Amino acid sequence: MISVDEALARCFALVAPLGTETVPLRQAAGRVLAEPAIARRDQPPFAASAMDGYALQGDPAPGDRFTVIGEAGAGHAYHGRIGPGQALRIFTGAPIPDGATRVVIQEDVTVDGTTITLRANADTGTHIRPLGQDFRAGAALSPRRLRPNDLALIAAMNLPAVTVRRRPVVAIIPTGDELVMPGEDPRPDQIIASNSYALAAMVEGEGAEARLLPIARDTEAELFTVLTMAESADLVVTIGGASVGDHDLVGRVAESMGMERAFYKIAMRPGKPLMAGRLRGVPMLGLPGNPVSSIVCGHLFLLPMVRAMLGLGAHPPATQRAILAQDTGPTGPRTHYMRARLTPGAGLPHITPFDRQDSALITILTEADALLIRPLGDGPRPAGTEVAYLPL
Ligand SMILES: Nc1nc2c(c(=O)[nH]1)N[C@H]1C(S)=C(S)[C@@H](COP(=O)(O)OP(=O)(O)OC[C@H]3O[C@@H](n4cnc5c(N)ncnc54)[C@H](O)[C@@H]3O)O[C@H]1N2
Numbered sequence: 001m002i003s004v005d006e007a008l009a010r011c012f013a014l015v016a017p018l019g020t021e022t023v024p025l026r027q028a029a030g031r032v033l034a035e036p037a038i039a040r041r042d043q044p045p046f047a048a049s050a051m052d053g054y055a056l057q058g059d060p061a062p063g064d065r066f067t068v069i070g071e072a073g074a075g076h077a078y079h080g081r082i083g084p085g086q087a088l089r090i091f092t093g094a095p096i097p098d099g100a101t102r103v104v105i106q107e108d109v110t111v112d113g114t115t116i117t118l119r120a121n122a123d124t125g126t127h128i129r130p131l132g133q134d135f136r137a138g139a140a141l142s143p144r145r146l147r148p149n150d151l152a153l154i155a156a157m158n159l160p161a162v163t164v165r166r167r168p169v170v171a172i173i174p175t176g177d178e179l180v181m182p183g184e185d186p187r188p189d190q191i192i193a194s195n196s197y198a199l200a201a202m203v204e205g206e207g208a209e210a211r212l213l214p215i216a217r218d219t220e221a222e223l224f225t226v227l228t229m230a231e232s233a234d235l236v237v238t239i240g241g242a243s244v245g246d247h248d249l250v251g252r253v254a255e256s257m258g259m260e261r262a263f264y265k266i267a268m269r270p271g272k273p274l275m276a277g278r279l280r281g282v283p284m285l286g287l288p289g290n291p292v293s294s295i296v297c298g299h300l301f302l303l304p305m306v307r308a309m310l311g312l313g314a315h316p317p318a319t320q321r322a323i324l325a326q327d328t329g330p331t332g333p334r335t336h337y338m339r340a341r342l343t344p345g346a347g348l349p350h351i352t353p354f355d356r357q358d359s360a361l362i363t364i365l366t367e368a369d370a371l372l373i374r375p376l377g378d379g380p381r382p383a384g385t386e387v388a389y390l391p392l
């Protein structure tokens with residue numbers, strides 16, 4: 001059995017950033033920018049007033065009077081020049097006229113017809129936003145996953161579309177004679193195929209396209225058919241049939257189809273029978289069938305692979321630190337990812353693993369907000385120990 005780190009490194013070796021496509025800005029939220037977005041203009045493209053008031057020259061003293069000779073608003077420039085003793089009525093966002101060096105806010109003047117007089121204790125700020133204060137033409141936004149704020153910046157750069165990574169297509173294949181789809185009429189010896197719904201939502205949350213394929217029964221012919229259907233995907237994910245039982249056929253069938261195996265079995269609990277490889281050129285991840293095992297492996301291997309295909313780099317999922325809220329027993333020969341609950345602490349949060357850790361318990365998983373990471377071969381740890389966890 002290889003370590004979790006070694007397995008993840010081998011998973012990353014199977015994938016590479018995908019190609020790119022151009023999408024309109026309205027469809028770019030959450031997509032991964034593939035090339036720098038380059039500003040087509042300065043922002044602001046002119047020196048602009050930051051306040052409503054009067055644009056004028058020099059540094060006036062209280063009691064100084066000015067004649068208002070015109071007006072400028074946002075989108076309505078004044079094309080003349082402001083001379084000594086003159087002022088322009090101006091509003092926030094309007095271009096500063098030639099000759100003006102500051103804006104006096106309207107609260108700081110008294111108005112009498114077309115004459116303004118500066119009050120005592122007037123604000124001394126210039127209230128002018130210089131041309132290009134925010135960014136200059138040619139400025140670049142570097143590749144990243146696009147958040148709403150980034151979209152505002154790209155729009156301000158006057159770019160109606162962006163080049164993003166193609167969404168990875170992830171084919172998800174539930175396997176097993178015991179499975180039926182939700183809403184069907186299961187026989188008494190059957191259960192509902194549930195894992196695929198979590199996994200599809202997880203990869204879609206990262207920006208992939210999930211393709212849920214039909215349940216493959218435990219026959220070589222059906223597995224062959226469904227794996228063949230998945231060949232056009234960017235990543236094939238099977239669920240179940242990964243262990244050592246007589247009906248666990250996924251590895252055998254994939255190998256008969258020419259799968260090059262990257263590894264099988266890792267020192268991890270849950271998730272021991274994980275397998276990965278390349279099937280007819282397509283990266284493949286064979287997840288164990290137990291719901292918690294498949295979903296935990298989804299967080300630890302599938303999502304990092306999807307992120308790597310999106311060009312976000314080959315990084316393990318980010319762990320955080322917490323304080324054990326109770327004494328916790330030793331681990332065995334596998335790193336244990338324990339379903340756990342976080343509660344606020346004075347500094348770091350406190351973490352409490354659930355008593356029941358069977359990898360079939362979906363209810364516990366829905367109550368968990370973290371996976372407490374207990375390294376393999378670690379001894380018992382008392383309450384108060386600082387530990388690592390993965391947020392769920
Ligand atoms: N003799 C041994 N038996 C098992 C070992 C072992 O080392 N020696 N490993 C155990 C571990 S650990 C795991 S994890 C499971 C994994 O087995 P498989 O990947 O072959 O999965 P299945 O046997 O097909 O299913 C396991 C369990 O999960 C249910 N299942 C399967 N698919 C789904 C699905 N899409 N949605 C919901 N539930 C699903 C299935 O009905 C089984 O109950 O093997 C242990 N055995």
Ligand code: MOO
Nearest residue numbers: 270271272293359
């Ligand atoms: O390690 Mo298996 O993945 O517990 O259930």
